[in-house]
Amino acid sequence: MSTRLPSRAVAVLLVAVASASCRAQAPETGVFITMIGADTVLVERFERTRDSVRGEIAVRAPGQAAQESQHLIYAAALAPQGLVSGVDLSVRIAGLVAQTAEVRLGLDSAGAHALFIQGADTTRTATVQGAVPLINVSLALLEQVVRRARNIPGDSVTVPLLSLEGGETTQSTVTFDTHDGAELVTASERMRLRVDAAGRILGGGDAARQIRVERVPVLPAGWLP
Numbered sequence: 001m002s003t004r005l006p007s008r009a010v011a012v013l014l015v016a017v018a019s020a021s022c023r024a025q026a027p028e029t030g031v032f033i034t035m036i037g038a039d040t041v042l043v044e045r046f047e048r049t050r051d052s053v054r055g056e057i058a059v060r061a062p063g064q065a066a067q068e069s070q071h072l073i074y075a076a077a078l079a080p081q082g083l084v085s086g087v088d089l090s091v092r093i094a095g096l097v098a099q100t101a102e103v104r105l106g107l108d109s110a111g112a113h114a115l116f117i118q119g120a121d122t123t124r125t126a127t128v129q130g131a132v133p134l135i136n137v138s139l140a141l142l143e144q145v146v147r148r149a150r151n152i153p154g155d156s157v158t159v160p161l162l163s164l165e166g167g168e169t170t171q172s173t174v175t176f177d178t179h180d181g182a183e184l185v186t187a188s189e190r191m192r193l194r195v196d197a198a199g200r201i202l203g204g205g206d207a208a209r210q211i212r213v214e215r216v217p218v219l220p221a222g223w224l225p
Contacts, residue, residue, distance in 0.1 A: 031219050032139035032201070035212045036062055043223040046140040051078050053144065058223045059137050069223070074135060082148035082199070087133045087141075089164060103133060103164060114162055125167040131160040139201060139213055142191075146182060147199035149174035161186065 027047035034042035039062045046055030054075035071092040079085045084105065091099040102117040105127070112129040115122050132145050149157050156175040163170065175183045176195075180202070184191040193204035205212035 030140075031216050033214050033216055033220065034137075034139065035214075037210055039063070040220065042137055043220055044137075044139050045219055045224055048140070052076060053078060053140050055138070055140050056224055057135075057137055071224075072135065072137070074138065074141070076133065076141065076144070078144075082132075082144065082151040083130060084133050084141075084144060087135075087164060089135065101164065103162075105131065105133065105162070114167060116167065123167075127162050127167075127169045128160040131162040131169055133162045133164055135164050139215075142184070143199065143201045145172060145184065146174060146193065146195055146201060149176075149182075150197075150199040 027049045029045075029047045032042075032044040032046070033040055034044075041062055042057065042059045044055055044057045046053060052075060055073075057072040057074075058069040059072070060069035073090045073092070074087060076087045077085045086102070086104040089099075089101040089103075104115045104117065106113055106115065107129055112127050112131065114125045114127045114131075114133075116125065117123075130148070132141075132148050134141050134145065145159050145161065148159050152159070155177075156173060159172050159174055161170050161172050162168075170187055172184055172186045175185075177183065180194055180196065182193045182195045184193060189206050190208065191204055191206050194202040196202060201213070201215060203212075203214045
């Protein structure tokens with residue numbers, strides 16, 4: 001994927017984002033798998049606490065072996081009402097760190113903004129208050145969009161999205177049609193999801209793109225160490 005990311009080591013940040021909340025409560029853990037047809041193309045292992053969600057993703061092109069996958073490691077700091085205050089991201093190819101990013105969201109007299117930080121250099125990008133940062137291959141962060149929607153009154157609500165692959169802010173619409181059903185629509189996709197009352201994604205997909213996602217209890221063999 002094409003990504004405008006600052007280069008900065010992220011390992012210490014991953015620990016800092018989640019350490020305090022992990023001491024306070026046992027994390028919720030899970031695995032998402034994404035399939036195109038019968039071919040598994042993405043596996044995401046994650047853990048969530050009240051204050052953070054972090055995980056590791058292995059993603060590959062259809063037909064490639066799992067060992068050829070690209071790895072992403074992320075940690076997101078959570079705020080009340082389903083919001084996210086920041087994300088740290090590391091992209092690894094063939095086991096080597098290729099790109100890293102530190103993104104912080106804020107609001108001041110000039111408006112809502114996202115700070116992309118690299119060493120002493122900071123790039124400020126205008127965004128929308130309440131935007132949820134999103135990595136386009138992360139189901140756990142997509143779940144955060146649904147959780148944010150659960151905190152907004154109404155059966156059909158708008159949730160702004162901040163793409164970490166370029167810094168653009170777009171809009172999504174989340175519509176809850178039954179207790180366990182939701183549709184998430186953006187400019188490029190229409191996801192039908194099974195969700196619970198808290199906003200957890202249990203499964204679903206995008207029929208037009210033949211994409212299916214499932215939440216499973218066990219990590220598939222050979223994908224992540």
